[in-house]
Amino acid sequence: MKKRLVLTFLKETVEKPITYHLVKDYDLMVNILSAKIEPNEEGRLVVEISGKKENLSQGMDYLRDLGVSVQPLASDVRWNEERCTHCTACIPICSSQALVVDRKTMIVSFNPDFCILCGLCLRACPYQAIEIMF
Numbered sequence: 377m378k379k380r381l382v383l384t385f386l387k388e389t390v391e392k393p394i395t396y397h398l399v400k401d402y403d404l405m406v407n408i409l410s411a412k413i414e415p416n417e418e419g420r421l422v423v424e425i426s427g428k429k430e431n432l433s434q435g436m437d438y439l440r441d442l443g444v445s446v447q448p449l450a451s452d453v454r455w456n457e458e459r460c461t462h463c464t465a466c467i468p469i470c471s472s473q474a475l476v477v478d479r480k481t482m483i484v485s486f487n488p489d490f491c492i493l494c495g496l497c498l499r500a501c502p503y504q505a506i507e508i509m510f
């Protein structure tokens with residue numbers, strides 16, 4: 377089983393070796409997609425975690441017991457289709473192919489499962505069609 381998650385840490389937990397424990401104690405694979413961690417400040421990790429279903433469940437309980445907020449990645453990315461003019465300015469920017477264009481119809485679409493929250497499309501989009509909520 378595989379999950380893409382946004383983990384938000386209180387400043388008290390920012391320096392704890394949380395990913396180490398997920399790997400060692402819960403036999404999970406943790407792939408860090410992006411990170412914003414500063415000592416004595418709230419931190420955020422975007423991760424892909426994979427492993428057995430029961431290990432994932434126990435690992436998430438461990439995080440929540442520590443006060444870490446665990447949210448599915450897709451809930452933090454909003455693509456506003458009404459605002460999108462399909463200008464394609466974001467397409468070369470999005471290396472993970474979360475934003476793609478159908479070359480026949482030139483219609484742009486967004487797949488939140490591929491988004492790694494790099495934020496690069498925010499500046500590229502002239503119409504504020506994408507929002508990332510942290």
Ligand code: SF4
Nearest residue numbers: 470491492494495497
């Ligand atoms: S934040 Fe934007 S550019 Fe980055 S992966 Fe997601 S959709 Fe693509």
Ligand code: SF4
Nearest residue numbers: 460461463464466501
């Ligand atoms: S840059 Fe914005 S308006 Fe243009 S295709 Fe991408 S999301 Fe749509």
